[in-house]
Amino acid sequence: MKNRQTQFRRAFGRRDVLKLAGAAAASLAFAGRALAVGRLTLGDAEIVTVNDGTLTLPMSYSYGDAPQPELVRLLADNAMPTDTLQPDCNVTILKRGDRLAVFDAGSGPNFMATAGQLVDNLAEAGIDPAEVTDVVFTHAHPDHIWGVTDDFDELVFANASYHIGQEEHDFWSSPDALQAVPADRQSFVVGAQSRFEAIRDRLTFLKAGAEVLPGVEAVSTPGHTPGHMSYIVHSGADQLVVVGDAITQSIVSFAHPEWPAGADQDQALAIETRKTLLDRLAGDRLRVVGYHFPHPATGMVERGGGAYQFVAG
Ligand SMILES: [Zn+2]
Structure with missing residues (x-):
């Protein structure tokens, strides 16, 4: 500011x-x-998506290894800029019974000037961060975890329990983590470790298949990061899958799940995960919420033209 x-x-x-x-x-x-708050009802649960702002990413970072003529055509066909991606960041909130859970915590004040708007927008949604009971992480990248602390290094969700995949935590906490990531992402390691430290006493670790909250199942979706988790919110016959960054871009990831994405740490594994997830989401007609889809970021996955399409709603 x-x-x-x-x-x-x-x-x-x-x-x-x-x-x-x-x-x-x-x-x-x-x-x-x-624009900052979306709402839908899922059986006995209320789902709210709250915008944390946007990121600004050069296209060469996001899709530099994708076939360029096809990429440019796809972007142009969808009226998207071809040099920069500006994805929204959407924190999903589950209200059910006595639980008020947030999935990921946004960027906080120190990552990008265009992000870190979660607390202001929670106020817009009528949600007091002090009332949040649980913070559930998909992974430990800056735009998902740095927002656990504010400008004064105080916890934003002061009364919450925190949950993260065991493998994800162990990767970023390891003394070898600095060597395991590219040079331009070493701040991700330092940032994750300091946030883990801030929530150390309140952090629990998940394995795939765990019930993290009543009716919320952790699903292993690795590749974007080593221990990335998605979460299925069950509510009677209704389900919503919080995919985090296992599927990142609402046009490109659907039209060409097989294209490598620069943000994915293990690109081959991320492609496998993305294809498997899209197949299941389309086949089972599951509603999805993507962290970086255009706000309010909820919708369905349709098959078509040998690939997929995101249909907002
Ligand atoms: Zn992200």
């Missing part, structure tokens, strides 16, 4: 700055109400 204000001040006189700031605040407040 400070940086943005400084840039504004350099570019405009003080009077204009005040005028602009007022206009920006008003339009953000309006947009926030319409």
Whole structure:
């Protein structure tokens, strides 16, 4: 925020700055109400998706190893920019009985200027972070775990229990983790370790198939990270699958699940996982929520043209 204000001040006189700031605040407040919170009912559960903001990723980072002419055509056909991806970040919230659970914790204040809006948007959704009973992680990347602490290194969800896959925790906690990731992702290791430290006394570890909360099943979906987990929320005959980053992009991951994605640590394993998951989601007609799908990020998976399609809803 400070940086943005400084840039504004350099570019405009003080009077204009005040005028602009007022206009920006008003339009953000309006947009926030319409765009930051999604809701649906799943049997006896209420599902809320809350936007944490967006990431800004060069296309060369995300899909540099995909076949470029086909990629450019696919992006253009879907009216998407071809140089940069700006995915939303969506935290899923489950309200049922006496549990108020959040799946992933957002980026917090220190990852990207365009993300870290979860706490503001929770207020928009009428949710007090102090009332959150459980924080369930899909994986330990910055945009999913750094938001457990605020600007003052205090816990955002001060009264919650925290849950993460055992393998995911062990990978990022290992003394060898710095050597196991590319140089440009070493901050991911340091950041994960400091967040684990902040929640050390409240952290429990999951194996695949575990019931993390009543009616919520952990499913192993590795590749994006070594111990990535997805979660199936069961509610009578209804189910919702929180896929995290096992499926990241609502156009490309569906049209070409076989294309390598730069954010995936083990690209071959991530492709296998993505194909298996899409097949099951389409075959069983399961509703899905993707962390980086366009907000509100819920929908169904349809088969078609030898691949898949995400149908929001
Ligand atoms: Zn992510």
